Structures are given as C-alpha cells and as structure tokens.
Amino acid sequence: MHATLTRRMRKVDGFVGYKCAPHTDTYETGIHAALMVIRTLESVRDLHGHGEDPMPIAGEQSETSVEPMRSLIQELEETGEEEGVFARSDTLGFLWADARENAVHAVVGDPGRPKEADSLPGNWRLYSWGRRARVRVLQRDQDAREAIRATKESIAGVYPVVISDSGDNPTAGGSGDVTNFLRLVMDDPVLSTLSPPLLYQGFYDPPVVAQAFHEGVGSSFHCSLGAKFDKEKSSPIETDAKVISLKGKWEGANNADLALLEMGGVHVVVASKHVGSYDPEMMRILGAEPTGCKAIVVKLGYLEPEIRSIAKRSMMALTTGSTDELFTRLPYRELSRPIYPLDGEFDAVLELI
Numbered sequence: 001m002h003a004t005l006t007r008r009m010r011k012v013d014g015f016v017g018y019k020c021a022p023h024t025d026t027y028e029t030g031i032h033a034a035l036m037v038i039r040t041l042e043s044v045r046d047l048h049g050h051g052e053d054p055m056p057i058a059g060e061q062s063e064t065s066v067e068p069m070r071s072l073i074q075e076l077e078e079t080g081e082e083e084g085v086f087a088r089s090d091t092l093g094f095l096w097a098d099a100r101e102n103a104v105h106a107v108v109g110d111p112g113r114p115k116e117a118d119s120l121p122g123n124w125r126l127y128s129w130g131r132r133a134r135v136r137v138l139q140r141d142q143d144a145r146e147a148i149r150a151t152k153e154s155i156a157g158v159y160p161v162v163i164s165d166s167g168d169n170p171t172a173g174g175s176g177d178v179t180n181f182l183r184l185v186m187d188d189p190v191l192s193t194l195s196p197p198l199l200y201q202g203f204y205d206p207p208v209v210a211q212a213f214h215e216g217v218g219s220s221f222h223c224s225l226g227a228k229f230d231k232e233k234s235s236p237i238e239t240d241a242k243v244i245s246l247k248g249k250w251e252g253a254n255n256a257d258l259a260l261l262e263m264g265g266v267h268v269v270v271a272s273k274h275v276g277s278y279d280p281e282m283m284r285i286l287g288a289e290p291t292g293c294k295a296i297v298v299k300l301g302y303l304e305p306e307i308r309s310i311a312k313r314s315m316m317a318l319t320t321g322s323t324d325e326l327f328t329r330l331p332y333r334e335l336s337r338p339i340y341p342l343d344g345e346f347d348a349v350l351e352l353i
Contacts, residue, residue: 005105017089053104056093147317162311168321176204179226192265202269212259260286278304
C-alpha cells in the first residue's frame with residue numbers, strides 16, 4: 001500500500017495492494033495475489049492502466065478507519081466491482097524514499113479490455129486529488145517536547161499513554177538507534193521516576209546487548225547506547241545500565257537477542273537486530289507488562305492493532321530520524337517537484353502514464 005511504483009515495476013504481470021491500513025487484510029490480499037499468479041500461468045495476461053498523482057501519502061496519514069481514506073478505498077473497491085475489473089489498487093508512495101517516481105499511483109488490471117484499464121485510474125485520481133487537503137494523521141501528532149508535556153498531564157488519570165517515536169520507525173526504514181527522544185525522556189524529572197518505570201521499545205544496539213548477556217541479569221555496567229548504525233542524526237547516550245532480564249534468539253523478533261535494561265530510570269528494550277517495535281509481546285517476553293505502565297514509547301508510526309489495544313491515550317511525537325514526519329526537514333534531491341504537500345497548492349496535470 002505504501003509502495004512507490006517505478007516504471008520498471010510496471011512491466012510485471014499484475015499488482016494487488018493492501019486496502020487496509022494498518023494492514024489487517026494480508027490474508028485476503030494473499031489470496032488475490034495467488035489467483036493472479038494462476039491466471040498468468042494460464043496465459044491470461046492482464047492489461048494495466050496506471051495513473052499518477054503528485055501527492056505521496058505518508059503511512060501515518062493512510063489509516064483507513066477515518067476519512068478521507070475510508071471513502072477513497074470504498075470508491076476504489078466499488079467502482080472496480082461495477083466495472084468487473086480483476087484487480088484495482090492504489091499505492092500511496094513512500095515519502096522517506098528520495099525517488100523521482102514517488103507519488104500516489106492508481107493501478108488497474110483488466111484482461112482484454114484496454115479501454116477500461118486506461119480510464120479507471122484517471123477517474124479515481126481525480127477523486128483522490130480533490131481530497132488531498134483532508135488527508136490527516138489519526139493519532140494526535142505533537143512536537144517532541146509537547147508530547148512529553150501532554151503525557152505528564154495525562155498520566156495523572158488516563159493511562160497507559162503510548163507515544164510513537166515516529167522519526168525513527170524501523171518498520172518504515174528507520175535505523176532504530178536515534179537517541180534524541182530517549183534523551184528528553186531521561187532528562188525529564190517526572191517520566192524518569194515513574195513506578196513502574198516508563199517502558200521504551202526498542203533500540204538497535206548489538207554491542208550493548210552482547211555486553212548485557214556477558215554481564216548477566218542483575219548486574220550493572222557502563223555503556224554507550226545508540227547511534228551505532230545512524231551516526232548522523234543523534235549521538236550515543238553514555239549511561240549506567242542495569243540488566244533487568246534477557247531473552248536469547250527470540251523467534252518473534254527474527255531470532256534477535258533481547259535485553260531489558262534500566263537506564264536513567266527508564267526501562268529500555270534493546271535488540272541485536274533491526275526489528276519492528278509494534279508487538280507488545282517483545283516487552284512481555286522480557287517480563288515487562290505494558291498494561292501496568294503509565295507511559296510507553298515505541299519506535300513506530302501509526303499504532304498497529306496489537307499496541308493500540310493497550311493504549312488508553314496515544315500520540316505521535318514528531319521526532320527526528322530517517323522517518324521524520326515533518327518532510328520539510330528531509331534533504332530531498334531526486335524527488336520530482338512540485339509535489340504536494342511539500343510545495344503547497346499547485347495545478348496538477350493528471351495524465352495517464
């Protein structure tokens with residue numbers, strides 16, 4: 001759903017994209033893709049129409065439970081059924097990739113009817129472009145320091161509060177080792193003294209994990225956390241760490257070794273591999289129960305269902321990193337311009353390609 005459709009990719013036999021964000025329709029989409037493979041093997045070649053809008057939609061703006069994405073997807077599905085096309089998808093682009101072809105693409109596969117395959121993408125693109133100003137983030141998004149202030153205000157009565165460290169989201173390509181927001185949390189006199197401690201999931205730092213396994217549960221050691229992979233967007237945090245628990249080669253995180261460390265009054269999950277931070281089982285496997293916490297930080301963008309079910313309140317901190325939600329802070333060089341919303345409003349030429 002968040003793909004950037006390149007010209008080379010348009011040479012393949014068929015496309016089908018997810019229709020739900022978060023992607024709760026993986027099973028149905030897999031069946032659809034399998035049927036397309038069977039049709040291709042039976043020599044039924046889909047004719048494709050492609051349309052492009054100069055308006056990539058960030059993943060955090062694509063949640064299909066709210067408008068305008070709910071209506072856009074409904075329109076996509078209903079018109080596809082009415083016209084009898086076999087596959088109709090929209091790929092929203094990936095704004096953190098500095099690619100010339102980054103945009104929203106409408107793709108239609110329709111065997112034997114090139115006219116329909118050409119016209120439907122154009123119709124849907126007019127519909128989507130007209131609703132560009134309504135695209136928004138479902139979670140409340142806030143400056144990093146404002147997110148900390150709002151969290152402290154909320155935990156007086158409404159918690160757990162789940163904060164997304166959105167600028168360093170591994171599931172969107174972030175390095176998982178940007179320390180800027182953790183530093184703010186550790187420096188805060190309230191969030192660094194909670195009981196139970198604020199739970200932060202998670203960091204990529206193989207040397208720190210190896211050191212924790214060497215020292216063992218209950219031990220303390222000095223370490224330099226973070227900025228091992230991305231050395232440009234933050235600096236390591238020099239701190240003493242206490243080993244709370246360890247889990248070796250957990251299959252739920254690509255067999256990564258995991259350590260739960262107490263650092264500056266915060267419980268931090270650290271992994272030996274780049275892993276997503278959407279699954280609360282990663283906390284539980286280390287003996288930390290997120291539902292008992294007042295505040296949780298996850299390196300994530302929009303909340304996946306597993307973590308959303310825990311949150312009594314959620315917010316997205318506009319933190320820095322490779323997946324920065326404030327796109328004007330990113331140094332684009334290849335992206336075709338003008339493009340919405342980076343360049344504001346302009347008259348787009350919506351042509352088939």
